[in-house]
Amino acid sequence: MEERLFRTDTKALVGAVILGIVFLIMMQVTGRIDGILDPTLLLFNGTCWSFFTGLIILMYRQPAGIISGLLEAVVAMATAYSPLAFFFLFANTIGSIAYSLVAAKLSMEKLSHHILAQIASNVTGNFCVMLGLITVVHLDWKVALVTSSITTLVATIVAGILTKSVYGALKKSSLI
Amino acid sequence: MIAQIRIEKLIFPNEEKPALKNIDFEINKGDFIVITGGVASGKSILLHSITGAIPHYYNAELTGRVTIMGKDIKDMPLNKMSNYVGYMMQEPQNQLVSLNVYEDVAFGLGNLEIPLKEIEQKVKNTLEFVGLKGYENRQTSCLSGGQAQRVVLAGVLALNAPILILDQPTAELDPQGRRELYMRLGQLNKLQNLTIVLVMDRIEEVITYANRVFYMKDGEIAKQYSPKEYYEEKNRHFKERLKHNLPLNAGSSKPKEVIAKVSNTSYQYKNNLGGCEDINMEINKGDFLSVIGLNGSGKSTLAKMLIGLLKPLSGEIKLFGQVLNKKNLAKIRSRTGFLFQNPDYQIFANTLEEEVGFSLKLKGEQKEVMDKKVDECLKFVGLKGYKQIHPQRLSRGQRQLLALASILVSDPEFIIADEPTSGLDENQSYIIMDKLSDLSRKGKTVLIITHDLTMAKNYSNRLVALHNHHIKLDILTRDLDEHLDTLKEIGLNFKNVISFEEV
Amino acid sequence: MELSYSAKHNEKFIDKFDPRTKLTWYLVMIYYSLSCETALKLCIVLLVGITVSLVLTGSLKQYKVMIMTMLFLGLQMLILQLLFCREGILIYQWGILKIYSEAIPLALTGLLKATIIVFASMQFFTSSSPMDFTLMLMKFKIPYRFAMLVGLSIRFIPLMKDEYMSIIESQTTRGLKMESVWDNIKSIIPTFLPFLYRAVRRSTEVGLAMELRGYGRSKTRTFSSDLSIKNYDIVLIIAMFLLIIISFVCKLLPLAI
Numbered sequence: 001m002e003e004r005l006f007r008t009d010t011k012a013l014v015g016a017v018i019l020g021i022v023f024l025i026m027m028q029v030t031g032r033i034d035g036i037l038d039p040t041l042l043l044f045n046g047t048c049w050s051f052f053t054g055l056i057i058l059m060y061r062q063p064a065g066i067i068s069g070l071l072e073a074v075v076a077m078a079t080a081y082s083p084l085a086f087f088f089l090f091a092n093t094i095g096s097i098a099y100s101l102v103a104a105k106l107s108m109e110k111l112s113h114h115i116l117a118q119i120a121s122n123v124t125g126n127f128c129v130m131l132g133l134i135t136v137v138h139l140d141w142k143v144a145l146v147t148s149s150i151t152t153l154v155a156t157i158v159a160g161i162l163t164k165s166v167y168g169a170l171k172k173s174s175l176i
Numbered sequence: 177m178i179a180q181i182r183i184e185k186l187i188f189p190n191e192e193k194p195a196l197k198n199i200d201f202e203i204n205k206g207d208f209i210v211i212t213g214g215v216a217s218g219k220s221i222l223l224h225s226i227t228g229a230i231p232h233y234y235n236a237e238l239t240g241r242v243t244i245m246g247k248d249i250k251d252m253p254l255n256k257m258s259n260y261v262g263y264m265m266q267e268p269q270n271q272l273v274s275l276n277v278y279e280d281v282a283f284g285l286g287n288l289e290i291p292l293k294e295i296e297q298k299v300k301n302t303l304e305f306v307g308l309k310g311y312e313n314r315q316t317s318c319l320s321g322g323q324a325q326r327v328v329l330a331g332v333l334a335l336n337a338p339i340l341i342l343d344q345p346t347a348e349l350d351p352q353g354r355r356e357l358y359m360r361l362g363q364l365n366k367l368q369n370l371t372i373v374l375v376m377d378r379i380e381e382v383i384t385y386a387n388r389v390f391y392m393k394d395g396e397i398a399k400q401y402s403p404k405e406y407y408e409e410k411n412r413h414f415k416e417r418l419k420h421n422l423p424l425n426a427g428s429s430k431p432k433e434v435i436a437k438v439s440n441t442s443y444q445y446k447n448n449l450g451g452c453e454d455i456n457m458e459i460n461k462g463d464f465l466s467v468i469g470l471n472g473s474g475k476s477t478l479a480k481m482l483i484g485l486l487k488p489l490s491g492e493i494k495l496f497g498q499v500l501n502k503k504n505l506a507k508i509r510s511r512t513g514f515l516f517q518n519p520d521y522q523i524f525a526n527t528l529e530e531e532v533g534f535s536l537k538l539k540g541e542q543k544e545v546m547d548k549k550v551d552e553c554l555k556f557v558g559l560k561g562y563k564q565i566h567p568q569r570l571s572r573g574q575r576q577l578l579a580l581a582s583i584l585v586s587d588p589e590f591i592i593a594d595e596p597t598s599g600l601d602e603n604q605s606y607i608i609m610d611k612l613s614d615l616s617r618k619g620k621t622v623l624i625i626t627h628d629l630t631m632a633k634n635y636s637n638r639l640v641a642l643h644n645h646h647i648k649l650d651i652l653t654r655d656l657d658e659h660l661d662t663l664k665e666i667g668l669n670f671k672n673v674i675s676f677e678e679v
Numbered sequence: 680m681e682l683s684y685s686a687k688h689n690e691k692f693i694d695k696f697d698p699r700t701k702l703t704w705y706l707v708m709i710y711y712s713l714s715c716e717t718a719l720k721l722c723i724v725l726l727v728g729i730t731v732s733l734v735l736t737g738s739l740k741q742y743k744v745m746i747m748t749m750l751f752l753g754l755q756m757l758i759l760q761l762l763f764c765r766e767g768i769l770i771y772q773w774g775i776l777k778i779y780s781e782a783i784p785l786a787l788t789g790l791l792k793a794t795i796i797v798f799a800s801m802q803f804f805t806s807s808s809p810m811d812f813t814l815m816l817m818k819f820k821i822p823y824r825f826a827m828l829v830g831l832s833i834r835f836i837p838l839m840k841d842e843y844m845s846i847i848e849s850q851t852t853r854g855l856k857m858e859s860v861w862d863n864i865k866s867i868i869p870t871f872l873p874f875l876y877r878a879v880r881r882s883t884e885v886g887l888a889m890e891l892r893g894y895g896r897s898k899t900r901t902f903s904s905d906l907s908i909k910n911y912d913i914v915l916i917i918a919m920f921l922l923i924i925i926s927f928v929c930k931l932l933p934l935a936i
Contacts, residue, residue, distance in 0.1 A: 010255075010894055011233065011886040013824060017832050018882035021839045022874060029867065036860050039755060044864075059879075067825070071832050077797070078804035080745040083752040086709075086796045135713065136796065137756055138789040143763045166875070169526055173568035175879045233887055254887075255896040263891045270881055271888040275809065275834055279903065284892035286901045295901060317837060331892065485848045506856070514852040520880070521842075521849040524872035534869070538854040568876050582853065 004104040005062055012060040013067070019059065020068030023052040024075050031082070046126070046151040050159035051166075053092070053121050057100045058108065058167045059176055065096035087132035095125030115160040122152040122159075180205050180339055180371050181226055186240035188221065188230060195221045196395045199240070205338070208365045208372045210403075212379050213392030214601050215573035219375040222392070223343050225249075226373065228257045244339070258284060262332035266344040268324035277303070277319075277327050278312035284335045302330040306360060321471050322353025329360065340364070342374040346382075347598055350470045350627050352667045358382045377573070377601040378628070383407060410602075417606070433461040435590060435621055436482060441491030443477050452477045453645045455491070459590075464616040465623045466632035466653075469642035470667045475625045476517075478642070479592050482623070483514045495590070510539070513588030517595040519579035523567045528559060531567050532582045539586070553581040556611065573600045580608065590621045597628055609635045629670055641668060693735035697912040698807045698815040703919045704731070708799035710923050712792050714930060718784065721791035728798055741805060745797055753790045760786040809833045814906045824895045831885075839878070846873050 030044035057065040069092025076085035099121035106113040130148040133139040186199035224230045228249040274280040306326040346354040362385035364370040389401040436459040444451040452474040480486040525531035554560045557577040597605035641649040643666040711724045760782040767780030809830040816826035856862045
């Protein structure tokens with residue numbers, strides 16, 4: 001169980017940082033698309049978030065997931081890129097832990113395993129952002145719940161499929 | 177005397193088709209070994225097995241025994257290897273881990289818990305040795321390729337390991353950078369008796385300093401040479417090549433049709449670095465043009481302007497008789513092919529077939545036509561047997577060939593290639609250059625950016641030399657001899673950079 | 680997305696403070712942004728924050744990027760509150776659309792709270808050099824192998840941004856279009872995948888280079904500088920914690936009575 005949860009070798013730590021930067025840049029790319037198409041639901045951003053949260057853990061386990069999540073959140077804060085970045089600190093950490101707890105218990109060979117792990121990280125992660133929306137932005141809790149649920153639903157399915165295929169491609173490439 | 181490196185019956189990985197097999201050799205103190213060989217011959221993997229990266233970093237099983245100064249590397253953790261070996265790779269930017277030069281050179285010393293005073297002195301001395309005195313506070317991101325690689329060397333040398341292992345250390349450097357680095361390696365080897373093992377595709381410049389050459393093929397050391405033997409054999413091959421297949425660089429008397437015209441064009445980057453100033457040139461149909469010049473002289477900027485990736489701040493560029501602008505960009509690009517220096521910037525597919533077919537797919541080509549063209553192109557670059565393989569499993573040289581195939585598949589009239597032979601060994605380079613010259617004979621126009629002066633001289637009909645963002649020379653290759661001194665002044669020494677006889 | 684670190688020059692007032700003092704200040708700002716409920720109080724908190732930045736760094740230029748983000752957020756919040764707020768009295772009705780009196784005050788306080796958090800975060804995360812952050816993490820007993828990752832990220836962010844741009848350029852020369860939003864969506868995979876493969880190769884190489892230079896060889900290492908907390912830092916930290924505690928107790932007391 002331990003080795004399915006943790007990896008603290010240099011390769012994993014450096015991987016967390018480098019993949020964290022990819023995560024951050026792709027969040028900006030998808031954020032720009034959301035800004036035009038769906039500024040409130042953030043479906044592309046949400047999917048991108050779930051995808052990286054999953055992929056990094058599959059590749060490097062913990063604490064790599066938390067490190068890259070924190071990196072993404074901190075840079076988003078330092079550059080004032082997203083107004084909700086403060087809540088990403090918690091969402092990224094908790095979502096990542098939830099994903100790795102589920103992923104450690106499953107073989108992660110079937111699509112259903114990926115979906116299950118995504119449910120865990122999306123529900124917890126989106127819950128953190130929802131709390132932020134309610135307490136800081138004073139959004140009505142029902143509205144916050146509906147938007148968060150839509151994002152969770154879309155992101156879980158799309159990111160589940162994506163993590164499975166991209167992780168498969170990476171394994172096939174023999175780079176990891 | 178104990179051999180510093182001893183490899184016995186090495187096989188890796190333990191599979192049916194291993195990447196390394198039957199490796200047996202000894203390297204003694206003070207040796208300067210150069211390892212070369214074709215694409216995917218196992219050179220880099222061999223180095224990894226000496227540094228201990230195999231089996232410690234890349235988790236795979238190794239059969240046989242690798243000992244360094246009498247100790248089995250299987251029993252040594254990787255972070256203790258710095259007592260024995262210093263390791264340097266191709267891309268300096270991946271080996272600089274700190275924000276400024278001082279911190280970077282001090283990185284390894286700090287890890288060894290050496291007292292601060294001693295570190296300061298060591299950093300100062302090593303930087304002085306690599307010719308970067310006073311660079312302590314420079315940002316690592318602002319160094320040129322050659323400087324960056326020398327900072328990496330300083331960081332490795334500061335640790336005082338008795339053996340230095342280098343994997344293609346000059347692949348990204350210009351002729352001047354290469355020369356400087358090799359000179360320093362030669363000094364270290366002669367004066368400090370440092371053992372050096374270096375892997376390189378093109379070795380004519382470094383061979384002067386070496387005492388043995390290993391030639392690898394299919395994961396085995398196929399032949400061992402003395403530098404003299406290697407040099408003689410190479411020269412023989414070269415002369416034969418020239419006899420049988422004389423590359424056509426003689427100026428043709430065909431009527432000239434201008435396909436690209438650059439007039440008074442300038443470009444400057446935001447940070448005031450690099451760019452091009454006041455460029456005027458015409459490229460004729462069927463030209464095989466080599467753009468040469470040191471790093472930062474503006475070669476890539478010029479190429480990027482030609483394909484519309486950078487918009488000139490002044491002047492205009494005409495391609496196929498039309499002024500390059502946003503409207504006709506897509507149309508013009510469909511008639512040109514641009515090969516980037518780094519093939520990894522474009523490879524994304526799961527199979528070679530899919531990768532090569534990508535631009536045809538974007539054009540909406542029919543499947544049968546696509547399959548046929550993809551097959552042809554893969555066959556041409558010699559990768560047909562790998563059609564269904566994941567591109568990332570190929571070696572760097574093979575990925576370069578794949579990128580070329582994906583450009584050629586759309587049958588461009590004008591091919592621009594940024595360092596098409598980087599990462600390729602001599603034979604592969606000749607294959608690529610022969611093909612490009614074939615295309616140029618068939619009426620296609622080729623522009624290459626290259627640091628390889630031998631190739632530039634032997635293949636192109638025209639040379640354009642850039643210096644400090646300006647065109648310094650634009651000459652026919654047959655007139656090269658009249659301009660050798662001017663070229664030498666701007667760091668491009670065509671008088672065969674280092675010849676064996678000079679040793 | 681350039682990260683600017685005023686500490687690079689080592690001449691500003693802000694560099695006289697320990698990163699731990701700055702962290703405590705950040706906590707104070709976050710606490711007040713979450714606990715204050717009226718627009719007036721929130722405005723005061725924001726003004727205090729801005730003044731501190733102005734005094735310590737002499738410039739507010741770096742916060743310019745915030746303005747667009749916050750304006751966009753403000754607009755979004757206003758629309759959402761106008762559509763969904765059901766507090767206060769009904770002031771306008773058109774079909775199912777109902778606008779209540781509390782909509783605008785709620786949008787305003789929400790925007791102020793978010794602005795304070797964004798401002799304070801930016802203030803904190805750009806207040807020290809990466810090296811100081813690393814040293815601070817080490818003071819919190821985080822092993823150096825983890826703490827040094829801060830510098831590593833700052834080193835590679837600009838490099839990898841440039842690389843992503845090169846990948847986009849490379850693919851556009853192969854015919855990939857990047858004009859409309861739809862093009863952008865379609866181009867995610869052909870630009871992201873080379874970036875991912877490159878990143879994995881890069882991280883493998885960087886990790887190997889670091890380890891072969893003794894990274895993680897022992898539990899400690901020699902750093903070229905150290906943090907030394909000054910007396911005034913300690914006084915400030917204690918004072919700020921007291922402020923939070925007192926204000927918290929005051930908030931709770933009416934409930935207790």
